[in-house]
Amino acid sequence: MLRLVPPLTLLLFLGPVAAGLIGTLLPAFGYLPVLGLRVEPLEPWRALFAYPGLGAALRLTLTSGLLATLISFLLAVGLCAAFHEARWFARLRGLLAPLLALPHAALAIGFAFLIAPSGWLARLASPWLTGWERPPDIAIVADPQGLALTAALVMKETPFLLLMILAALNQVPADRLLRVARALGYGASMAWLKAVLPLVHRQIRLPLYAVLAYALSTVDMAIVLAPGTPPPLSVLVLRWFSDPDLSMRFQGAAGAVGLCLIVILAIALCRLLEAGIARVGRTWAAGGARGAGPAGRAPGLLAGGVGALALGLSVLSVAGLALWSVAAAWRYPEALPQTLTLAGWMRQAPALGVPLSTTLWVGLAATGLALLLVLGCLEQEQRQGRALSPRGLWLLYLPLLAPQVGFLFGAQVLLVWAGLDGTALALVWSHLLFTLPYLFLALADPYRALDERYARAARCLGAGPLRVFAQVTLPILLKPALIAAAIGFAVSVGQYLPTLFAGAGRYMTLTTEAVSLAAGADRRVVGIYAFLQGALPFLGFSLALLLPALLYRRRAGLKGAL
CATH class of the missing domain: 1.10.3720.10 (MetI-like)
Structure with missing residues (x-):
């Protein structure tokens, strides 16, 4: 059986x-x-391409998805390269579980509460630093460039990629390779990048593609953080599928197939870039740069600082949700609610x-x-x-x-x-x-x-x-x-x-x-x-x-x- x-x-x-x-x-x-509906075969695609906001939706989809994936990957790799010798790094997997457990929608809502013009960050800095007695008229959440959505995706996907790298390290002889590289005079970060990363990347290729696919097609996070006129293509497709006019299902299906093609092309482009970077990387790895000085540690320290910032924003987002759920009165620019209640x-x-x-x-x-x-x-x-x-x-x-x-x-x-x-x-x-x-x-x-x-x-x-x-x-x-x-x-x-x-x-x-x-x-x-x-x-x-x-x-x- x-x-x-x-x-x-x-x-x-x-x-x-x-x-x-x-x-x-x-x-x-x-x-x-x-x-029981049928239209002319190319009619859904004509309706899709005729939609007035399609270009802006595609731009928002591509910029937020590709940028979030790239930043998340660089942060995860940078953190591993910079801190793989630290004692706390071995216990990092257990610390990442709570961040991975947080649903995407909850993180997006908490992040929106955090960075909004009347959000917690503005309250903590006002009016003593910003001089704002009232919330400023600035489009931070749902900004036209999709930067809020990109930042939230980075906060959510970096821990996932980091956990996948930690799991992949168990399948490669990382310790032996690092000992040989350090014996040849390579710095800690350079040794990890040149000796371990090429082997680890093979193990995390599919998780990286999954992050890319999600970032390009997210709906719940985009509804909360992305602009609505027009939204990313995934949200547009959902609107068309939910329209009372049943004929809009054809346009929605064309948009969904188009989004699938975008994801396929993005993954294929990512694979081509991997092959190109591998050729350049062989020359770089054989170049002899040891990276043992302060200049070699700078990228890792930068990744550590940005990673710590992302972690801090995630914690503050959850804390903000907890505070708002028990706040009785919380008027701007007060840093904390006047009273807490379970009412x-x-x-x-x-x-x-x-x-x-x-x-x-x-x-x-x-x-x-x-x-x-x-x-x-x-x-x-x-x-x-x-x-x-x-x-x-x-x-x-x-x-x-x-x-x-x-x-x-x-x-x-x-x-x-x-x-x-x-x-x-x-x-x-x-x-x-x-x-x-x-x-x-x-x-x-x-x-x-x-x-x-x-x-x-x-x-x-x-x-x-x-x-x-x-x-x-x-x-x-x-x-x-x-x-x-x-x-x-x-x-x-x-x-x-x-x-x-x-x-x-x-x-x-x-x-x-x-x-x-x-x-x-x-x-x-x-x-x-x-x-x-x-x-x-x-x-x-x-x-x-x-x-x-x-x-x-x-x-x-x-x-x-x-």
Whole structure:
């Protein structure tokens, strides 16, 4: 039966994604059979290119997406090169988990509260530094250049890339290479860049492409931080798909296919740049520059300073959400609220019940199902002695590389045809598409690193495969499995578009409510929803760390097995 788990996973995972892409491609060329609509094949594209704000939307999409990806990559690499010898760097992975757990929408809302003309930063500096007695008339949030969106994407994606680099370091002989490079007189940063980065980059290529795809196609962060006239292309496509005029679905499908093409071209361009930089890099690496002086440490120190600034802004964004959720009166330019109260939480408690319960049961169901599938796939992989191939890894990343708006509409068409649109099953499946890849990536390395002698000893004592898995493998891997489940739950909590499309507007979650309220509601109300949305993943990570300690507090030998 275990042999059926990998093909079942592919069926649940990739089949509907491929069908969703086809379901978006057909209306992009004038055919929408589920609604019985048909237009001339090139009419959707003519309508798309005739849209007056398309050029500005494309410019905003490309500049924010490409710039955020480049800065995030340079920061992650710079931090590793500059501080890989520091003692605290070895413990950095545990510190990054809370930042990764914070949903994109919650970070965007908190960042908007932080940098707005009447935001917390302006209050902290006014009027003693700025002289502002009233909020200035400056377009900081939703600025025409998309700088606020770019900054928020950098704050969110830099920890992810940094964590991927830290995981990749376990798969290359980094320590040996660094010792040889240092013995040849290279500085710490230069040694890491010349000896380790070329090997690490092969391991993080797919995560980098996933960051690029998300930055080019983000919707929830763009709704909060990007300009609205016109917005980025992803938000435009969502508007067209949501228009009461059903004929706008054709234009929306053309826009979604166009966004997919943009992502494909951006990834191809990134791959070409990698090849070009590799040729130049060989000459640079053989040039002999040691980088042992102050000039060699300057780039790393710059990356460390910018990285610390991004980390500080992320912490302040979360703190700002917490303050606004309990603020009774907070008038500009006061740095802190006059009084703190839970009255806002009490008023919103009845309205919070439905979104909170929906967020919990969908997240738990999607995470539980993803965990079962991942454990089955990894156990079958161990029994066959064959790891996931590079082609399989590409398939695993497919939902992360394809723009959500590019295939979720087509998947919704498939759900309508199957009579599952707006059902709980469809909603859980849509979240499963995104929780499963992250959960697999988080659990695969600990599972493969498990010493097989434990299972061999159990089999020698007469235990069957199922008993070995249940009584040996799972207890040893309980902590990594729970941490992976916490990551999957955090991913589910942050899903915005899958909830809209698969839920057909029938299900409210904390994410959908927070994004919809962010445009003009009371900051106290928005702060409550966004803070609660961010608190749930933190609760999940806390339980993932506490439960193994409580369950196995009398089994100290497990610490050595992990």
